[in-house]
Amino acid sequence: MPGEVMAAFRVQVSLRLCRAVSQGAGLLGVRPAAQARLPLPLSLGACGAGPSCRRASSEANSDCLETKKPEFTDEEVQNILTKMTGLDLQKVFKPIKQQLKPPTYKLMTEAQLEEATRNATEAAKKRLKMPPVLKEREPINDVLADDKILEGTETAKYVFTDLTLSIPHRERFIVVREPNGILRKASWEERDRMIQIFFPKEGRKIFPPLIFQENNLLTLFSQHRHEDVLNLCVAQFEPDSADYIKIHHQTYEDIEKHGKYDILRSTRHFGGMVWYLVNKKKIDGLLIDQIQRDLMDDATSLVILYHMLHPYGHSAKQAKEQRAEGLDLIKVFAKTEAQKGGYIELTLQAYQEALSSHSAAS
């Protein structure tokens, strides 16, 4: 009976529970389990980037076999990525377009200045919190009822949204009654649109702005405005939607093609970019860029991250045999799995010569 459908699927339990939920940690905030709401199908690893989620997934990782692939949300991975992102206060607190007001000047002692710098560093760390990297969401194809009698009575479809304030947006019921009588769950795009209409979020438009079309993106990339693109993308789309992932990948590809890694350094998108490049095995350009800027710690941690994610490649095995550290790690990687191995070795040589000449001079 259609009337009992809504009651029936509140009691059903979704089969695709997230790892964190199976571990017992609350996923979508701290919701009481007694109400038994139907969570919409979440892909594995769909956790918000919160400390509780990171703990849950790292616990899950330690419980599982050693062949478990490290996720974006692991403690070690996050530490490496935050270290590589760096913290340039001048860049994080760059002047933005805002209401014009006359500048204020403060007279401070050394101690007060240190205090202010410390506060600024804390605020910058909050701003550099990385947006989540999730797998693409599965399309929703759930039919709740099929009433063939209603076929042909209506010309337009009805979209019903549940406006209850206390449920999270992911669990909201949004159903569509088609003109042919089928009552189905709304697709992800329809869901996002309805939630934006009834619960508008700042910075998000109902229809995605034209700036996200191919040619407009290329114009922006030629103007070196990758950071703006990514900020707009994070504001407009959900982290697991196809558009979000596609635009992010496009931006990262363009950066990698032209070697403009420094645009994203000290922004919250650097970690995501590094994660994408390491997964695609395209870290050569980034390595060269880091060695040229004398960021040897970052270069070594990048190679360590690469070995964590691809532990069965030549590079990782050789490194383990030789127990290479620091520069030797990079040399091993350059010899075995790098596409631009020659360039990396050349840059390393140049760096070492510069180091030795500098130490000889001083």
Add this chain to the structure above:
Amino acid sequence: MTLPALVPASLLCKTYRNGHVTIRLALSGCTNRPFYRIVAAYNKRSRDGPFLEQLGCYDPLPNTNGEKLVGLNLERIRHWIGSGAHLTKPVEKLLGLCGFFPLHPMTVTNAERLRRKRALEASSASEAVNREAAPS
């Protein structure tokens, strides 16, 4: 005085004799552009006047994607129905369409009537075509 059980009389400035709470559509919008709010109000109140609580909205004109949007605050609707509110036929039909209630019998009846009318029209149209075709 039949007040709903869970609503304290202190909240209500005016009490009605033999009145009851109703969940109904209140019309707002402009000329040639209706827009309904799903509202819990005393049944003696004017249609668009002061109400107890707004429980949702219904836009009868389809938007650019061909959708008619209906928002329903199901938790509060459940609360008012539990407190003894009545429902008008359009609200019952909407709730039936969305699956919260079973399909309203008049929805089914109207659908069947429409189907029969269309079948009759189709058969009479084909008869007319046959009659024109037969003598020639």
